[in-house]
C-alpha cells in the first residue's frame with residue numbers, strides 16, 4: 251500500500267477523458283484501488299477517481315452513505331451512470347483536486363449507475379440525494395470535468411475557511 255500524489259486543477263490528466271479498463275479484475279487494478287482508498291482516507295475525502303492520482307483510467311472509489319460500516323468503500327471500474335430526473339438541486343461540493351475551495355453545484359437528485367468491482371462483481375443501483383451527487387462528481391472526473399465546470403454562478407465558489415458566511419445553506 252502507498253499514498254499517491256493527488257493532481258490539482260490545472261494538471262492535464264484532470265481534463266482528459268480516461269480510458270476504459272480492459273480487465274477490471276487484473277491484479278494491477280486491485281493494487282491501484284487499494285492505494286486510492288488509502289490516499290482518499292489520508293486526505294479525508296469521500297471519493298477519489300484514478301485521474302486524480304495521475305492514472306487516466308476509468309476507476310473510482312467512494313463512500314456510499316448507506317454502505318455497511320465494515321465495508322465503507324465501493325470501488326468501481328468502467329462505471330456508467332444515467333440521470334433519472336430533469337430536476338436539479340444545488341449543494342456544496344469540495345474536491346481533493348481543488349483544495350481549499352468549495353462551490354455550490356446544481357446536480358440531479360436521482361441517478362442509476364453500473365460498474366464492475368475489482369473482484370468482478372457487477373454493481374447496479376438507483377440512488378438519491380447525497381449518494382447521487384457523489385456519483386455524478388466522481389464519474390465526472392473520468393470525463394475530465396471538475397465541479398467548478400458544473401457551476402452556474404461563480405459567486406458561489408468560495409474558500410472553505412469563508413463558508414461560515416453561508417451557514418444558511420445545506421452541506422452535501
Ligand code: NI
Pocket residue numbers: 344345346347387388391
Ligand atoms: Ni473531486
